[in-house]
Amino acid sequence: MPQEKEARTYRKPLPHIDEEMRPWWEALQRHELYVQKCRDCGDLRFHPRALCPSCLSPRTEWLRAKGTGKIYTFTTTYQNQASGFRDSLPYTLAWVELDEGLKLLTNIVDCSPEQVRINMPVEAVFDDVTPEVTLLKFRPAR
Amino acid sequence: MSLSRKTAVVGVYEHPTRFAPDKSMYQIMAESIRGALDDAGLTIKDVDGICAAGMGMSAMGIVGFCDYMNLTPNFMDSTNIGGASFVAHTAHAAAAIHAGLCNVAVVAYGSTAASARVAIGTGGGGAGGDPCDQYELPYGPTTVGAYAMIAQRHMHEYGTRPEQLAEIAVTMRYHASLNPVAKYREPITVDDVLASRIISSPLHLLDCCIISDGGGAVVVTSAERARDLKKKPVYILGVGETVRHAARGQRDFLEIAAAQSGRLAFERAGVTHKDIDMAMIYDSFTITVLTTLENLGFCQRGEGGDFVTGGRLRYDGELPLNTDGGGLSSNHPGMRGIFLVIEAVKQLRGECGPRQVKDCKIALAHGTGGALGTRHSGATLIMTNQ
């Protein structure tokens, strides 16, 4: 089956998606980004969890994020022995701070390593790496 | 109920090997335990507490290790918080002894990371099972990369320069040149560090710790018992431990675990920074040392770049640091915390020969485990010979 063939040729790690995080990953497959907000204390959080870690409330609102932010910090990796990454060196890893105020780890794409800067405005890219998994990456804002 | 001066480190042993393809991890641990007990003037029959963790140990590895050693201890701790584990184990052992849970505890570590060719810093992409891993591992974070992002941010916020980080590596190599068992002993210059290849920007090869085999052990007992043992006791004054992580997406990345564990250790020890005669700071990377010094409060945040230059960290400087040559030059068998305790104890006993710190009365050891740029642990230990 073509789907299985594709999944086999993608050699980087894939997330183990459980029920607690499935809505977030399913939204990425629709090319939508959501963050969670506690309905009791109002705290925003990433990554998704069933309970708010600040007050343990299970009452959660999913907020649609704009998908824009800026680079908080980054590194361009020139050495990684792991299968999959070894073949795509160099690549840029970054913590991006969303406009909503949450930081997440990601890759910066469509940009040469020399151009990446802290505070550079970026926008979400939804990378359908397999039929089952879409990864959230970022590129310079257009 | 203060722990201060109630317990003491009475035996230490750093395994001299840096490459041991002929030995198992457990053999290195057993040889280290024998060395530390000899140093203390104790025997394996005296041991009723055991603390161990290792990259090669399974989840229940402490039970398997007790089987290997034929031990049936009254106290066990296999807390694995990465390279900081053995600083934390020493603190836990002291607390257990003070609480009466055991009398003589041994902390042990062994590893064949080098001969087994483990890609410790650049083997990222494995299959982590924690929820946070699912949002990180797909992007290829390596250990070096995670620390490099802290260096990048520090340079951005404070103008810290690569040559300032490089000076840390140069100082560690100078200390290694004074340590006969260090793995790399040829002196290097700031230019050598800057000319070495970039592993993960802005960190160069020589900003990164080495990979070696090795191990060590530490023996802890009550201050009372310590009085009639072979060596002068080194008393435990204060301890602290904690973690920093993504903080549900809201972390300030330049605040690290050392800020909290250090504050606790200083408060509990009842000493100040001026009282510290030497420090052993986990040097997985040059940036680890710089941010740890800031977070422990030896200088203000942002001042680390100036603080680490001008020879301040040399064994004859204002704050002698990692006098054994550290993980950057002496040894780094995967998890280095045990050597922080061992070298600090040797300095407090005056056993360090050409690299001996003059009038060394109070020493601080701080271990960092995991990765500063994703999640990590920190454990601080303050000890004295007085």
Ligand SMILES: [Zn+2]
């Ligand atoms: Zn809440």
